[in-house]
Amino acid sequence: MKHSFTDTIFEILTKNFGEDAEAIFNNSELLKYINQKTVSAHKGSKARGSFGNLYAIYVLVEDYIKEGFHKKRDYSKYEGAKFSALFKRQRELPFGNKLQNHALNQRMNLEFRKYFPTCDYIPIIRVVVTQRYWINANLIELEVNKKDVNIAESIIEIIDAYAASKRSAFESFIETCERLKDIENEQPEEIKAFILGLLEPNIDARIFEIVSYSILKADYNDQTVYFGFTEETIEPENLKLYKTGRTNANDGGIDFVMKPLGRFFQVTETTDVKKYFLDIDKLEKFPITFVVKSTETVEKLTERIKTGAKQQYSVDAIVNKYVSCIEEIINIDKLKNSLESVERKGNMPDVLNEIIKQSKVEFNYEVEE
Template sequence: MTTEPQFSEKIQEILDKYFNDDAQTIFNSSDLLKYITNKTKSANSGSKSRSSFGNLYAIYVLLEDYKLKGFIENPNYSKYEGATFGDLFSRQRELPFGSKLQNHALNHRLNEEFRKFFPTTEYIPIVRDLKKNRYWFNENLIIVKVKKKNFNLCEAILEIIEEYIKSKKDSFDKFIEACETLKTIIDHDKESAQTFILSLLSPNSDARLFEIVSYSILKYFYLDQKLYWGFDTTSLNEDYLKLYKTGRTNANDGGIDFVMKPLGRFFQVTETVEVTKYFLDIDKIERYPITFVIKSMESSELLRNKLELDAHKKYGIDVVVHSYMMCIEEIINIPNLIEIFDSSTRAGHLNSILDEIIIQSKVEFNYDTEN
């Protein structure tokens, strides 16, 4: 059985092409290359692994601007007036998977994460003039000195990121193709479709795919549940529960991923058990009851207990902790989702769940636009 080459080997291949015998020394000397290597690990994990586009695209658009303005050959980058935020942001959104990216990477997230990776470094990647809204890439991170000779990493890094994009796009194309193929055989091979969907619920799956699959499963689980409601007992409405996805994953939507009608239940999908994040979501919706769908194999009871214990450590006031914990209406973990999926499959919803995964995935990853 052949093993797929690691993306780090592709990085090494590109560095060898540009820098020959100095490639390894340059890599060892560059925090930026080490950072990019870490951020592109998911290239070898297929469509189900978390992709890192935001920070990589912030690097890409700034270095692309650097190259297009001729600063690889021109030593006067320090005199450059800087790229405008609007141009960088628009370019970021033109790239594959980038049409819904927000401004966080350009404004602070890249610099913050880079500092976490390299706490002792004196350089951050993005330099900004907030008054003029101009941006530069820190040239200290793309010019490496080896044997008294300066090497500019700009073109090599651009090619590395382009190869990463290609790798992730190829993986997603294969994912959509697999979904479409399963649709054609689902009537006589339900087991393959079930196994495929369950694989998307693994703890190391891409956060966006996990949210999409969770939504698709829960939507058809609640669809069979009927509710009678009304303003008086003589005139009742009969409705099935309906789950709505409120927008793109990772959107700045106040902590609401799904909303259920007519009950008005709120759902938030997460992969962390950091109590501050949960309580922030609760505060955003003014402590309205919320159900958390957590990408974890731990039991719902254990997850709730962990949150409460961490909350006591953080806040120390029982009444405050209690008021937050009472807002957690339900915790749905991966084993719960698997049980719900099995139930929905028995109810005949397997085909519909797979259709929903395809539809939501194409929307989320801008698949139709790019193809």
């Protein structure tokens, strides 16, 4: 598959290997896999970045180079890298500060096998008992055109270039937000158009979660409920939405929490009903609102969930229990309606400010400035 970042991959290979670059690429499943995972490089901040599996490769290849195995051929005698050191290094890399251990442990190998089912090797070798890891040297020590070729340093260069491209796109995104903030009183329509552009099915899941939270928080904040333990103590209270942590975190299916109603919100980009039921199960069937990155109508999404429930569970009582746990489905159209409501109240700047704030936190931007 050829895409815009493929040219960068070939530039690096040509710089390092000259006329052998194309043959090296064609003979390397690992380079082809990296090519697959870097398709979003030049699509801007709104395209999903692939860092988990790439950084699993990166830290192992980096360890391989640090120990000098790209220059000597005795990697088979190496005791392996410690998991704790690899995991720590992943989180030091750009956009890697919240990565989990899934890629190192199994996810990367499984996906690689999906792309290259006939390949004799898996990229990551590990011994679970000792928590030691190796990159599979067969995938980086190649023989091309009767020459011994080591692509370890090129892999590091390629993934570094991809991360730099994604960081540049994100910095441009933040700069645009800051510029719009400066002209919010003069050109409110431009701000609205920008935010609406972030509510598209193809945007990065993290950006979608941030934008949906920012819109809903501003919209709910002007809605009032009355609470009190007795009739005499009942008082008005605005609805307040809170983020529970980083996006895509392993938090048991809670992305936002609303006070004082105690509503739970889960943001999802999938329409796979099994994922919905998994989140419901994790919360022990507590009612949950799903914010779905989809332009399908709420009616279609609801019907799909019901159909999936009937296929998975043939007992009506179980089906009805799962469906009753879905308090509300908020799709892209509902988010747009909420944005219209926010605009009518004159609170559009609040949405933009929240997007800037949450984006900087999410991408560790202020720390790295």
